[in-house]
Amino acid sequence: MKLTINQKIKVNSLKNLIIQHPDYLHALETIEEAYLLKEQGDLPQSFLCIGQSGTGKSTLKSTMSKLYPRKSDGEREIIPVLTLDTPSQPTIKGFAEEMLIHLGDPLPHKGTQINMTNRILKLIKSCGVKLMIFDELQHFIENRKDPSKPSDVADWFKTLIEKSKVSVVLMGLERSHQIIDSNEQLRRRFSKTIDLRPFNLFDNNMRNSFLGILRKLDEEVGLPTRIDLTDKSLVKSIYFATNGIIDYMVKLFIGAYELALLNGEKYLSKDCFKSAFVNRIWNKGLGKLNPFEDDFVQERLDKVGMPFHLSKNAYSERISL
Structure with missing residues (x-):
């Protein structure tokens, strides 16, 4: 037996379902407020949004892009919300190229570091960017010998954020705190944190x-x-x-x-x-x-090799309800 066309359409609609639970709504309201404070009062906000994979960070990012979509005024593209994933192995040039691509620069791979940075800042202003959302922040510290030490790309990124004068949301896994903690200026600027916790x-x-x-x-x-x-x-x-x-x-x-x-x-x-x-x-x-078997071990499946390894939980493993 196979699924009918209508059944397949229904299944696909469930994949795109957004569950607006209290934590999600609080995070969305906070991010939207950061956008509006910059748009209406020129009061840029900065904060960190932390959560395990699957807790809703990407959904928040896409929702903001839909609420404030890109548009053209005939002469230029207006980008109210700029969203970007941190490159898996970020370098200054690689990060700058990625930003220039998303900002519509015709020659994103050309120029010196200073030239590329200046073009980014100019495009942020000319494209009317009010909010920048950077996801996968943990990539700044992955594959580094000493994650506690600041890197050149992190310093460049910090300077870019300061000069952009727009609201900024940094998103990532829990270990993303390390990149903030290793830089005093970032720690001061991103002291506010939204924690998207599992239920x-x-x-x-x-x-x-x-x-x-x-x-x-x-x-x-x-x-x-x-x-x-x-x-x-x-x-x-x-x-x-x-x-x-x-x-x-x-x-x-x-x-x-x-x-x-x-x-x-x-x-x-x-x-x-x-x-x-x-x-x-x-x-x-x-x-x-298998949690649905009668002889299930009644433990969280968070050991090495299990699906929720590295998922933090403050409660004991064996729990009765």
Whole structure:
């Protein structure tokens, strides 16, 4: 049995679903405020947005680009929000080229460091940039012998930010704090931090948000029968299968939905979730390592080789609900 065209379209729509939970809305409001303060009051803001992969940083970035899209006034391109991923191995020239490309410079690879920097600053002004969002900040410290020491590219980047006189949001994984901590001026400028944390089922303040997202995902799937969110065992299994990370929650539900459609089921069964975990999240998640098996180890899957290795959590590994 295969999915119909309409079913495939529905599955694809779920991939683009944005769940507007409280932490996401707070982060979006803060970023938009930084944009508006520069646009309306010439008061540029700077802050750091930190979170594990899959917690919503890329979604925030794309949402801001959609809220304030590029446009042309006939003579030039207006770029209210400039978004850029830090190159995987950043150098001053490589970073400058990337910025010039995104700013529409006709010869982004040409010029000396000073010339390229001056062109970047000129284009930021002429293109009406109000907010710059730089993602993957951790690339500044990866592949370096001593991440605690400042680098030339970080110093250049800091100077560029200061001279741009626009609002700036730096995004990255938790270890991105190292690049800020290693530079006093950056530390002072980016003292404000937004932390996009995974949901924690065992934190009373976050539990309702986690359950609310499960409810929203189930509603968006739209099968005739809802999953039972009073089933503590099922809810805990979903939590361990996703580590509370929203991107994995969406992937798990999409995988379970596809299997339910193929099997002609009227709701997302435990067996659907069990197979979806293997297909969508961890292909080695079998037997005791599958949260939907009765003999699951009841531990977070964050050891070396597991899907959530390096995911931080302040709570103990063995937890009862």
